[in-house]
Amino acid sequence: MPPPTAADAWLTGRRFGVVIDAGSSGSRLQIYSWKDARLARSDPNAGPLDTLPRVEKGTQGGEDWSYKAEPGISSFGDDPEGVAAYLAPLLAHARTHIPPALQSETPLFLLATAGMRLLSPQQQADVLQATCHFLKFHSNFRIDDPSPAGPCGSSVRIITGEEEGLFGWIAVNYLMDGFAGPRNNMQTYGFLDMGGASTQIAFEPGREEREKASNLIDVRLRLLNGHEVNHQVFVTTWLGYGTNQARERYVGQTILDHEANHRSSTFDVSLEKAVLDPCLPKELRLTESPTQLEDVDTHSTRPHMLVGTGSFEQCLERTLPLLNKDAPCPDTHCLFNGVYVPPIDFSASHFIGVSEYWYSSEHVFGLGGAYDVVQYERAASEFCARDWADIMKEHQASREHGQLGGDGQVEENGHVIDVGRWGNNVEIPRLQMQCFKAAWLVNVLHEGIGMPRIVDPGGNGTTTGDKVEEQAQNKGLGRPVFQSLDTVGDIAISWTLGKMVLEASKEVPPLSNSVPQLHDPLDAVELTDDSPIHPIRPPFLDFDAIEDQIAHRLPSSLTRQTLGFSPVTFLFYVFVVSMMVLVMYRLRHRLRSTVRRFHKKNRYNFAEDYAMEEAQPLKSPSPLPWSPSASRLSFQVLQPLRSLSSTLGSRAFRPPPIQIHSHHSPVRSNHFSPVRTSPIRSLSAPAPRAQNGLTASDVASGSATAFVPGSPRLDDGGIVSVGSVSSLSSRSRNSSQMNLTSLAARQTISRTNSTMHVQPGGSIRYEH
Incomplete structure (x- = not known):
């Protein structure tokens, strides 16, 4: 449509x-x-x-x-x-x-x-x-x-199972008007859910218990008028305590007990596999294999024949140890299997059970709704004691005539005339397991959760489920402590309904924009080891x-099946490598300078021994002991003083040549090349030679170019001319002026501080 x-x-x-x-x-x-x-x-x-x-x-x-x-x-x-x-x-x-x-x-x-x-x-x-x-x-x-x-x-x-329980708690209280009215007069219902694998409980503890309880979940809901209601709910689950897994554990333990009791006895081998089971209707025979036995002999894990004895009282006794109530309790209060649950005040807390609580009560016994333990146990005891052949005969008759409803009630002219029957939708496996499930439900409610047994001294022989709530009111008990439900009105009780109630509540506009947005209760749970829920x-x-x-x-040629590997994985690693290369490229200058600084720590730069400061040479730092020039200088201590040019021309370091052009224009420079002089001054002062072997007179006459340490460079990278030697000046570090004549005179310094003067005509005169 x-x-x-x-x-x-x-x-x-x-x-x-x-x-x-x-x-x-x-x-x-x-x-x-x-x-x-x-x-x-x-x-x-x-x-x-x-x-x-x-x-x-x-x-x-x-x-x-x-x-x-x-x-x-x-x-x-x-x-x-x-x-x-x-x-x-x-x-x-x-x-x-x-x-x-x-x-x-x-x-x-x-x-x-x-x-x-x-x-x-x-x-x-x-x-x-x-x-x-x-x-x-x-x-x-x-x-x-x-x-x-x-x-x-x-x-x-x-x-998780806890989330199912919390959504179910919201659904139940929504349908039962638990969220309506003033907050101080509001009494919420507890929620019980039992499936095949697990069972859950969710309830709001009393005010005193809320102050002491831990692991409570805050539930925020917004009413149509924009006001909010807040509740603190405890929710937990018992894995392995649903009806199916409890039955598996029960079968395994029953077989082990049977083997232990008959191991030393001599009896017919044909009877060895027959295990008496009080949780099956009388004379029902089922072949079952234990699936939860560990570290036992091979014989115990083989299929065994279970024969029902139909004793509900013995079934209650046999299933009670499955609750594991003796398990260590890590906290102050546990119910069963060592699971912490805050104390429950059943005089104020009332529970509603769904799923197996409803099926085990209504589909066979017709006792869904308000719960009365005496009436329930009587119906279960009568069912278990029935012969299995008789049960099957009635089941077949109900199918052929189609006169029974699916809820186990017999109706005539619109009135219920009998209960405790089953209809067409009750399958044979339900009838086979009904005795066990009824006993398990009673034990969980009363021995596990601790719900009190309400016993009427006058007896409940003629009481039906519809009258239990009226009796509770007459006894001053208020609402029934527990009732099993499947629907309220025409709406089924389901955790999916609770989820939708949350979504509808989120869409209600708040009274003010400053009110925080609503979220699922579990989104605000801090995930720690002690968290009640781990998503x-x-x-x-x-x-x-x-x-x-x-x-x-993607084209078929680029799929994982064609390439043999995931193209997405390949592209991911390519992207990661590309990003690393890009980052290194952007940082290449810093990386290069870092490498150079590290390399220069192990190398002595002979081109920068001295700097010009007030026309006086600075004391040269000591050469590194492993420098080749350092070895040469140590050897020269006992040798005549060599010229400065020979020192600068050593193989350890050869600075780039500086050319001096023959014109007389004064030049100012922004920096000096440091002057290299020998740390030992010679007793004699021979005519100094430049790096290329020319004498000072050759340089002064401008006949050739020569390397002059400390010579300033022009803006275009050229070297100042020799003709400007007499007038060349430059700014030192402290802005002092000096004459290049003194610079040329300092090419060779004798032990007696002799000075050299360049006279007109190119001759050189020394003064001591």
Whole structure:
């Protein structure tokens, strides 16, 4: 059918939300809707505004609001490519019932539960990535961007058992009006959920216990009027304490006890495999293999025949040790299996149980609703004691006549005339395990959680489930301490409803812009070792998953299957290497100068021994002991003084030649080349020679160019001429002036401080 159009009055101001419960056996899509809070505020006929938005079925008339696909999405752990075809009918159903104009504003969630938790982290990442890719690119629904929670943020992820319990707590209190009215008069319900693998509890402790309790989760919800309600909820889960896994542990222990009791006895081999089981209806025979036995002999792990004896009282006794109440308690208060739970005040706290609590009470016994332990145990005892052949005969008759409803009630002319029967939807495995599940439920409620047994001394022989609540009121007990429910009105109790209540509450405008935005309660939980909830987050940076996301845009020649490696991984490493090269290129000058400074620490620069300061030479630093020139200078201590040019011409260091041009223009320079002189002054003063062997007279006459240490350079890089020697001046470090004549005279300095004067005509005169 086509989606509704804007002309429908039902759609006026309506908001939608879609959530897919991806369980272990199947995925169920559910569509919810609610009126826009702004419209409700402006509508005088909208009713009270001190309540949460009214979340209801998301289709007009309440039909086709749910759609289920099988098997569970976890079955694609080794074949993530099959997720697209699996999800296509679910997505098509949502598009059909939500107007296209509203789909971009409609949040879509796929939240996986027990089945996905059993996969490896890599398989989880593959399935979530394939799911995210399909939902994002094949629909216009609102889906979160990638975040640490997953490839599609919080829209596609795996939730924990604690999260299921918290969402269920919100759903129960929403349906039971636990969030309505003034906060001080409000009494919330506790929530109990039991599945095949685990059981959860979520409740709000009393005020005194909240102050002492730890690991509480803050739940913020916004009412239609903009005010907020805040609750502190405790939630925990017991893995392995669901009905199916408890049954597996029970079978293993029963077989071990049987082997221990008959190991030394001599009896018929045919009877050895027959294990008496009080938790099965009388004469029911089942062949079962223990799956949770470790470190036992091979014989105990073989299949054994279990024969039912149908004793509910013995079954209660046998299943009690499975609670493991003797486990060490790391805190001050534990219920069972060493799990901390704050003390529960059952006079003020009332609980609602769903899932197995409802199935085990209603489908066979017809006792769903308000719970009475005496009536429940009586019905269970009678059922267990029945012969299995008689149970099968009645089951077959109910199927043939079709006269029984699915809730286990016998109706005639619209009135219930009998309970404790089962209908067409009660399968044989349910009847086989009903005795065990009933005993396990009673033990968890009373011996595990500690719920008190309410016993009427007058007996409850004629009491039905509908009258339990009335009896509780007459006894002054108020609401029943516990009741099992499946729906409230026409809305099923499900954790998916709790998730949608949160989403509807987020869309309510706050009273002020300064009010912080609402988030899921678990987003504010600090992840520590003591955190009550540890989100399941598979690896986020998965190159294969990223490639799968863009695979439809790549040619077949660039896929992982064709290349033999992931092109995304290759491009990632190329990008990393390129970034490193780019950074090093940008820092090349600094790196080069750093290397040079390090190299010069081990090398003595002979070209910069002295600097000009007030026309006086600075004392030269001591040469490094390993310098070749240092060795030469040490050897020259006992030799006649050599000329400065020979020292500068040593092989250890040869500075670049400086040419002096023969013109007489005075030149100012910004720097000097330092003058190199011998540390030992000679007794005699022969005519000094430049580096190229020319005498000072040759230099003075301008017949050739010569290297003169300290000669300034022109702006174009040339050397000043010899003709300007007499007038050349330069600024020293302290801006003092000097005559280049004294510079040339300092080419050779005798031990008696003799000076050299260049006379007109090129002759040189020495004065001592």
